[in-house]
Amino acid sequence: MSFSQTDSCSFFGNKPIFPYYYSAPTYNGKDFYIIKKEFTNTITAKTNFNGIVTVNFFINYLGETNFYSTQICDLNYQPLQITNDIEILCLQILQAVKKTSPWKPSYDENKNAINSRKFYSFRFNKGTLIEILPK
Amino acid sequence: MKSQTDTASFAYKFEYCTKGCNAQSILETLEKNNFTKEQIIEMGTYISYHGNDKCANKLMTLCINKNDSITAGNWHAYSVQNTKNGNYSESIQALEKSLSINASEMEGYYGWVLLYYFRDYEKSLKHLNHYDDLTPTTTDAPVGENIHFLKGLCYYQLNQYENSIKEFEKNEKFEIEKFGQKNCNSYIYFYIAKNYEKMNATKLAEKHYKKAIKQSQFPVEASYYLGLFYLKNNKTESGKTHLQNALKFIKMGYKQQDIYVELFDEVYQSQIEETLNTH
Numbered sequence: 145m146s147f148s149q150t151d152s153c154s155f156f157g158n159k160p161i162f163p164y165y166y167s168a169p170t171y172n173g174k175d176f177y178i179i180k181k182e183f184t185n186t187i188t189a190k191t192n193f194n195g196i197v198t199v200n201f202f203i204n205y206l207g208e209t210n211f212y213s214t215q216i217c218d219l220n221y222q223p224l225q226i227t228n229d230i231e232i233l234c235l236q237i238l239q240a241v242k243k244t245s246p247w248k249p250s251y252d253e254n255k256n257a258i259n260s261r262k263f264y265s266f267r268f269n270k271g272t273l274i275e276i277l278p279k
Numbered sequence: 280m281k282s283q284t285d286t287a288s289f290a291y292k293f294e295y296c297t298k299g300c301n302a303q304s305i306l307e308t309l310e311k312n313n314f315t316k317e318q319i320i321e322m323g324t325y326i327s328y329h330g331n332d333k334c335a336n337k338l339m340t341l342c343i344n345k346n347d348s349i350t351a352g353n354w355h356a357y358s359v360q361n362t363k364n365g366n367y368s369e370s371i372q373a374l375e376k377s378l379s380i381n382a383s384e385m386e387g388y389y390g391w392v393l394l395y396y397f398r399d400y401e402k403s404l405k406h407l408n409h410y411d412d413l414t415p416t417t418t419d420a421p422v423g424e425n426i427h428f429l430k431g432l433c434y435y436q437l438n439q440y441e442n443s444i445k446e447f448e449k450n451e452k453f454e455i456e457k458f459g460q461k462n463c464n465s466y467i468y469f470y471i472a473k474n475y476e477k478m479n480a481t482k483l484a485e486k487h488y489k490k491a492i493k494q495s496q497f498p499v500e501a502s503y504y505l506g507l508f509y510l511k512n513n514k515t516e517s518g519k520t521h522l523q524n525a526l527k528f529i530k531m532g533y534k535q536q537d538i539y540v541e542l543f544d545e546v547y548q549s550q551i552e553e554t555l556n557t558h
Contacts, residue, residue, distance in 0.1 A: 160329055161329050161330035162328075162329070163328060163330075163363065163364070165363070165538040165539050168538075174549075175547045175548065175549050176541060176545075176547060177547035177549050177550040178547075178549050196367055198365045198366075198367070200364075200365065202330070215365075215366070215367075215368075217367050217368045219399075221367045221368045221370075221371040221372075221397075222368065223368045259330075261330050261364075263364065263365040265365050265367075267398060274398075275398045277365075277396070277398065277540060277541065278365065278396070278539060278540040278541065279536075279537075279539070279540055279541040
């Protein structure tokens with residue numbers, strides 16, 4: 145996860161970024177049960193994929209999202225590239241995660257809105273989506 | 280050792296939004312300031328915590344490569360933030376290295392993290408079993424959780440219900456002996472019930488769900504799943520009563536949850552409401 149100084153500073157308002165578990169940003173008040181249902185309804189591509197697709201993204205102090213990136217690995221946790229057979233699947237996953245925007249920004253102990261980082265991982269076994277993590 | 284606050288403030292200075300990241304120059308700065316390798320890895324962890332994994336991992340790798348006395352704990356430290364950030368490849372590589380240096384110290388944690396963060400039940404079970412075998416006369420507790428509970432969860436997820444029940448019963452025996460029946464973890468009974476339900480042993484499932492409810496002051500999960508169990512078995516009114524109880528407890532703020540990752544069979548308010556609305 146990395147991006148250049150110039151394109152990130154204004155998005156983050158020159159403020160630090162915190163992980164999702166520090167700040168617990170919320171997606172329009174929806175809980176993870178609803179989010180998972182929305183994901184499983186959207187991610188329908190038929191593949192034989194064995195592995196994990198992870199989409200990382202950032203939520204700024206205004207609740208806007210940006211800097212999405214996708215990482216893939218197999219079930220032995222070896223990094224993979226997006227190949228033709230999983231291109232549609234990866235695109236569906238990215239679109240599904242992007243659809244969660246906008247988020248409600250989190251606040252620190254002084255009630256200042258803060259930047260957050262979030263990710264969703266999708267674990268597949270023989271093309272079947274078996275886990276969505278972390279929460 | 281620098282305090283956490285000092286280290287965190289220092290880490291802020293290296294965030295990409297206030298300053299571009301050059302891991303090599305950060306390492307040189309830290310070394311000039313006599314930071315130990317543990318402190319440098321800790322700094323990497325903070326940089327990763329604040330969003331810049333690439334820079335953090337590079338810094339930690341540069342540091343580790345310069346040292347010939349890397350411990351299992353150093354690789355473990357490298358793995359932790361990568362695990363929390365969903366960098367599975369990075370995390371596993373570091374965990375494997377830590378395991379190869381000191382299996383007896385790391386294997387319990389490895390099994391635990393494979394279960395909760397990777398949901399890799401076969402691999403988790405392999406390591407938990409090996410770890411358990413290393414100390415046959417003691418009951419281990421990786422990250423504070425009874426090893427039989429963890430193994431029970433693995434077997435449950437692998438659909439090996441009889442093996443799962445055996446592990447939960449070992450956990451129960453240990454807890455009753457050590458802490459007494461009234462302090463026994465209610466989730467032991469909850470998972471025994473879940474296993475029996477999967478085996479279609481309905482009487483035993485019901486009995487253990489009830490035990491789980493009796494054992495806990497605010498049994499959200501047991502109430503919800505017993506409610507579902509009754510609905511499935513055409514006992515609609517009993518089912519709704521338990522679902523209403525689950526809803527009441529969850530609205531009071533009682534449910535099993537973790538800040539990092541969804542727990543197994545975690546229950547949500549919207550889920551209970553949806554079930555109630557459809558029956």
